[in-house]
Amino acid sequence: QSALTQPPSASGSPGQSVTISCTGTSSDVGGYDYVSWYQQHPGRAPKLLIYEVNERPSGVPDRFSGSKSGNTASLTVSGLQADDEADYFCGSYAGRKNLVFGGGTKLTVL
C-alpha cells in the first residue's frame, strides 16, 4: 500500500482540463513544499513534470501545473492531448531523507 493516496483513474476529453489529487499527511505532503509529479507511458521510464509543488523543469509545457492545500497536492493538466494518456505518480519528501510515492493514477483521454 502506497504512502500517498491517488485516485486509480481519471479521464477527460481532448482540450478539457483534468485534476489529479494526491493525499498524504502532515508528515509528508502537508509538512514540506517538496511535492513532485511524474508521467509514465507504458513500458517507459517516468518523466519529471513538477517539483517543489509547482515548479516545471525546462521543456515541460505550462499545460501541466501543480498546487497544494494542506495535506493534499494536485496536478492539473489543461488542454488535454492524446499523448497525455499515461500513468501519473506523485511523490513527497517525508523527512529524514525519505521519499514516498502515490500509487499512481491512470489518465485516459476520451
Next chain:
Amino acid sequence: QVQLVESGGGVVQPGKSLRLSCAASGFIISRHGMHWVRQAPGKGLEWVAGMDYDGRREYYADSVKGRFTISRDISKNTIYLQMNSLGAEDTAVYFCARDLTLFQLDFDFWGQGALVTVSS
C-alpha cells in the same frame, strides 16, 4: 546528452545476491545526487536508495535497509546497487535516476530500467 544505462538485472533465487550497475554519460555523477527507484510489476514507484553528490552519505528506504548498498565509481561515472538477501518482494524493474540537484529527491533523468526477478 544525459544518459543512464542500467545493467545486471536477471533472475535470482530467494536469499541470493545481485548487483546492478548504472553507467552515466553526458554529466558527472559527483555533481548530482543519484538514486535507485523500483517498480514492482503493475505497481507504483518506490524510492529504494540514494547517495548525495559528494558520495559521503547514503540513504535507504526501510524496506531495504541493511540488505541493499548504493555505491559509486567516479572513474567510471557509474553507480551500483548491491542487493543481498533478496526476496520475492524485491521483484521489480529497478531504475537509476539522477537528482535534480545535490540531493533533493526529485529525479530529472531516468534510465530505461533493469528487471530483477526473485524466484526459485
